[in-house]
Amino acid sequence: MIADHLPALQIVVPLISAPLCLLLRRGALAWGLALLTSWAALAMSILLLSRVLREGPISYALGDWAAPWGIEYRVDAVNAFVILIVAAVGAVILPYARRSVAHEIPAVQHSAFYAAFLLCLTGLLGVSITGDAFNLFVFLEISSLSSYVLIALGRSRQALTASFQYLVMGTIGATFIVIGIGLLYMVTGTLNMADLALRLPPFGENRTVLVAFAFLTVGASLKLALFPLHFWLPNAYTYAPSAVTGFLAATATKVAVYILLRFFFTVFGSEFAIETLTLHYLLVPLAVIAVLVCSTVAIFQDNIKRMLAYSSLAQIGYMILGIGLATPTGLTAGIVHLFNHAMTKGGLFLALGCVALRVGSVKLESMQGLGRTMPWTMFAFVLGGLSLIGVPLTAGFISKWYLVQAALEQDSWLLAALVLIGSLLAVIYIWRVVEVAYLRPLPAGAAAVREAPLSMLIPTWVLIGASIYFGIDTSLTVGVARRAAVMLLGGGS
Amino acid sequence: MDVPGLFNYWIVIVLMMTGFYVVISRGNLIKKVVGLNIFQTSVFILYISMGKIFGGTAPIVAPGITVYSNPLPHVLILTAIVVGVATTALGLAMIVRIKEAFGTVEEDEILAQPDDDA
Numbered sequence: 233m234i235a236d237h238l239p240a241l242q243i244v245v246p247l248i249s250a251p252l253c254l255l256l257r258r259g260a261l262a263w264g265l266a267l268l269t270s271w272a273a274l275a276m277s278i279l280l281l282s283r284v285l286r287e288g289p290i291s292y293a294l295g296d297w298a299a300p301w302g303i304e305y306r307v308d309a310v311n312a313f314v315i316l317i318v319a320a321v322g323a324v325i326l327p328y329a330r331r332s333v334a335h336e337i338p339a340v341q342h343s344a345f346y347a348a349f350l351l352c353l354t355g356l357l358g359v360s361i362t363g364d365a366f367n368l369f370v371f372l373e374i375s376s377l378s379s380y381v382l383i384a385l386g387r388s389r390q391a392l393t394a395s396f397q398y399l400v401m402g403t404i405g406a407t408f409i410v411i412g413i414g415l416l417y418m419v420t421g422t423l424n425m426a427d428l429a430l431r432l433p434p435f436g437e438n439r440t441v442l443v444a445f446a447f448l449t450v451g452a453s454l455k456l457a458l459f460p461l462h463f464w465l466p467n468a469y470t471y472a473p474s475a476v477t478g479f480l481a482a483t484a485t486k487v488a489v490y491i492l493l494r495f496f497f498t499v500f501g502s503e504f505a506i507e508t509l510t511l512h513y514l515l516v517p518l519a520v521i522a523v524l525v526c527s528t529v530a531i532f533q534d535n536i537k538r539m540l541a542y543s544s545l546a547q548i549g550y551m552i553l554g555i556g557l558a559t560p561t562g563l564t565a566g567i568v569h570l571f572n573h574a575m576t577k578g579g580l581f582l583a584l585g586c587v588a589l590r591v592g593s594v595k596l597e598s599m600q601g602l603g604r605t606m607p608w609t610m611f612a613f614v615l616g617g618l619s620l621i622g623v624p625l626t627a628g629f630i631s632k633w634y635l636v637q638a639a640l641e642q643d644s645w646l647l648a649a650l651v652l653i654g655s656l657l658a659v660i661y662i663w664r665v666v667e668v669a670y671l672r673p674l675p676a677g678a679a680a681v682r683e684a685p686l687s688m689l690i691p692t693w694v695l696i697g698a699s700i701y702f703g704i705d706t707s708l709t710v711g712v713a714r715r716a717a718v719m720l721l722g723g724g725s
Numbered sequence: 726m727d728v729p730g731l732f733n734y735w736i737v738i739v740l741m742m743t744g745f746y747v748v749i750s751r752g753n754l755i756k757k758v759v760g761l762n763i764f765q766t767s768v769f770i771l772y773i774s775m776g777k778i779f780g781g782t783a784p785i786v787a788p789g790i791t792v793y794s795n796p797l798p799h800v801l802i803l804t805a806i807v808v809g810v811a812t813t814a815l816g817l818a819m820i821v822r823i824k825e826a827f828g829t830v831e832e833d834e835i836l837a838q839p840d841d842d843a
Contacts, residue, residue: 366801373808377815384819389826393835396819400748403761403812410805411768417798418775 239292239305242276250350259342266346270323277319281312300427306363310716314360314490317574321482322353328691329475336473351378356487365413365423376402383472394467401464408451415444428499456488459522469541474585482578486570497720506558515556522549527657536594547573557638563717565634572627579695580616586684601674605681610669612696617662619699622655626703733774740767752832758816765809772802
């Protein structure tokens with residue numbers, strides 16, 4: 233039955249399509265293939281999630297080699313959800329990419345662009361689906377290498393240096409992860425995550441295990457750009473092509489957060505990570521600093537893409553805060569925010585891409601009066617901004633609601649207050665854009681600006697619409713996240 | 726402390742720190758890539774060392790052979806070497822493009838040039 237091979241197909245289909253894109257040579261054909269592939273990936277991810285919710289975790293032995301020896305793909309509520317996020321964002325961004333890429337990237341590079349895009353998608357899906365620690369590293373490098381290429385395709389020459397900086401930091405992060413995995417293999421003799429989880433507890437606070445834990449934590453934190461390991465992110469997001477920024481902002485850091493979740497809670501177990509090593513004393517302060525410092529820095533940016541990049545760093549802080557609290561509510565908040573922020577920030581970056589297409593710049597001063605000339609784009613930006621702030625009836629509110637609840641459960645009024653202060657800072661930086669776009673007149677003598685084409689507006693509105701919809705109907709997001717949180721904390725599936 | 730017995734691991738640490746230091750301290754992008762390579766190489770040696778078993782031979786089934794090295798870390802590191810080669814190639818390719826665009830491969834000289842569309 234082909235349905236039994238769904239976990240493998242989820243990875244193999246985009247992996248095979250990537251070189252085919254390159255062979256097609258013509259940009260439009262490559263785009264068509266990439267589009268079909270991403271939609272197929274989305275369909276498969278929906279099937280996977282519904283099967284996991286119905287029947288429990290799926291284990292797939294790659295090439296029929298049984299689990300601890302062969303590579304196992306293991307899909308449970310946590311990663312089925314992450315796979316859905318990655319596949320959905322990919323499927324929404326590809327229709328958008330056609331116009332945006334045609335505008336920003338020379339025609340000869342189009343087929344290579346779509347090939348790299350699909351490889352990146354493959355890598356991110358692979359990291360999420362695999363149950364094998366070393367396989368995770370390989371997929372991580374597939375996604376990273378292709379994202380360096382995608383970022384370097386940006387129009388300005390600074391894209392090259394930004395990408396190089398990311399390459400250096402990303403490689404150090406990935407190498408740290410591989411050192412950690414190697415040390416775990418040294419003590420346990422296994423690479424399968426479920427098997428590792430069984431074999432690690434007897435070692436207790438063995439020094440090798442502690443060092444492995446440290447390397448994995450720092451490596452994953454570099455990849456997810458946790459303050460103070462975030463220096464590569466603002467440049468990479470600012471100079472990358474618009475479609476790439478939208479895709480990476482919505483998926484790459486989320487997958488890195490997933491890696492952290494997986495190692496903390498499945499492999500090492502929350503008892504080891506939180507109770508023995510008291511990791512929350514490290515994670516919670518760093519997360520709070522990320523929220524406050526990066527939100528403040530965002531206020532002072534004139535390039536709106538860079539502003540949103542700093543805002544992403546702050547939002548990553550919220551996710552890590554939820555994870556650091558390590559209670560069912562905290563983890564639920566972290567996982568829900570993973571989804572909500574992917575929709576919101578993806579939508580915001582896509583709206584900025586529309587501005588880049590029509591205006592040619594995403595600086596604050598070039599957005600004067602755009603509320604009148606590009607009403608749909610700017611309205612999408614405003615709605616996305618509201619969700620970023622966490623206004624009720626948006627997805628951002630749901631995440632913050634659970635986060636504040638998790639903080640209050642632990643009687644930590646300070647944390648709850650800091651979350652709210654972070655939201656107020658978001659009000660300031662979003663308001664700066666709203667003020668310029670809606671309250672300032674169009675600059676005299678400026679070239680006429682038209683609304684963005686529908687092929688770009690619709691994907692933008694799909695993501696923004698999702699960030700509104702999931703603020704009203706939370707049965708899917710919170711339901712899945714709660715199940716995932718309970719499972720990660722060791723309460724069955 | 727068993728220094729001679731852990732000789733490989735001491736080398737791993739020395740190489741790792743050397744590579745890491747070169748990446749952080751050098752402003753020349755080529756030297757950064759060299760440092761990154763040394764850093765990755767240390768991990769290759771780490772994996773290869775852990776697969777070695779004293780007195781073991783190559784893991785080939787043959788009469789009379791009972792002790793053999795663990796082939797799995799060796800195979801794993803082949804993959805990591807390929808990843809390292811790809812990273813180096815991509816890094817060097819980017820440096821070529823950076824040299825074309827900025828006329829230099831020194832980090833401070835690149836940063837001194839104006840940002841064309843911030």
